Amino acid sequence: FxxxxxxxxxxxxxxxDVVGLQLDDYHKIITKPMDFSTIQNKMEGKDGTKYKSVREIYSDVRLIFTNAMTYNDEHHDVHIMAKLLLEKFEEKWLxxxxxxxxxxxxxxxxxxDVPTTDTSPEDAIAKLAKDTDDEVGPLMDCYSFYCCVGID
Incomplete structure (x- = not known):
């Protein structure tokens, strides 16, 4: 899943959709908006930015959910959904x-030290994803991490 x-x-x-949802105060409360399409764009190097580490991806996935919980009251559906998804995400991350x-x-x-391989960080992350696939599911492929975090 x-x-x-x-x-x-x-x-x-x-x-x-700040305008469509008429959330006039959103950018005053949330200073660094984040969503899964933005994460995908960063993975693909669109918009001139690219992740340098798996931890940066992890941080942005967490940011999606913490932003939602920060902006929405704890009884709001979006807050509750974000909290559950964050908990599941954190379980898989651990x-x-x-x-x-x-x-x-x-x-x-x-x-x-002299490096013994020409492996790039991206290749190393991809290898890590492949190596961990059997143990925790498709969790860490550098180019599809945002959509492949297993949720039970």
Missing amino acids: QITSHEWSAPFLQPV QLLPKVENEERKQQVEPN
Whole structure:
């Protein structure tokens, strides 16, 4: 099951329609809006930005849900949906974190070390995704992370 396919994911797939929803105070409360389409664009290098690490993707996915919980009252449907999806996302992240940390250690090159491979960080992240696929599902493919976070 994928996070963007979850029945409650719709409010988080595209940027908040501030004008259409008449949310005049949205940008005063939410200083860094985020949504899954923006994450996808950043993964693809659109808009001149690109993620440098898996942790940046993780941070932006969290931001989607924390923004929704910040803006909406705790009894609002969007707040409740964001809270549940964030909890599920965090559960999956904790399962993956040891592999992420291991890959980060591999990527750190000491000043006197000579790299033994031409693996780019993107390739290393993709390899990490492949290696963890059997254990925690399709959670970390660098180019489809935003839609492939498994939700039970």
